[in-house]
Amino acid sequence: MSSTRPPLTQQGADRLRDELEYLKRVKRPEIVAAVAEARAHGDLKENAEYHAAREMHGFNEGRINELEAALSNSEIIDTERLAVGKRIVFGAIVDLIDLDADTEVTYQIVGDLEADIKKNLIAVSSPIARALIGKSEGDEFEFKAPNGIKNYEITGVRYS
Known part of the structure; x- marks a missing residue:
């Protein structure tokens, strides 16, 4: 982009x-x-x-x-036409495991105007989206959340 x-x-x-x-x-x-x-x-x-x-x-x-x-x-x-494989870019739907809480969450990285955390749509400019961009399925990463450091594993990346 x-x-x-x-x-x-x-x-x-x-x-x-x-x-x-x-x-x-x-x-x-x-x-x-x-x-x-x-x-x-x-x-x-x-x-x-x-x-x-x-x-x-x-x-x-x-x-x-x-x-x-x-x-x-x-x-x-058009995220369906992106040919990036399992690498995370704008539009990716990302499945994560919170390694600290052992919970699963799915986010889609979207534009700032369409972000809605209640629908798990996170803004491309958000700190977690910036931490995800460029990573791939299987990667683990740390993210500094408002309530402290969180550790995640990326279990799935898809585009729809």
Whole structure:
């Protein structure tokens, strides 16, 4: 990735496009209707419904702008077409064993915009992702986590 454009996986770009579509086609008309209804109630200075609807409109339009900019400025990487074997690069789905706790975890290394730890999607810029990049299945490594040094073994690397 020689580009300075932030990377996104194809799946992440699809999720962002779906969100953008929802905000434009569903949420925007709902908010416009709410603003119109609140406006019909009269005096706008003391109309809390109107001010809340206008605020929702601002947040929605801000998110639409953010998503449009992200999608137009990002480099979409099709991880299924990467020919890197078992070496870990952007987009890899990595199976790990925490050697200290004897637990297993699976992460996918994704772009910063699509990272979601609850879904085990870790940002390529995160410390653990940086520790994983370039390693291969079977490697062991140390990682300095917020709660101390962790030791991991990489048990699987795949791309989907």
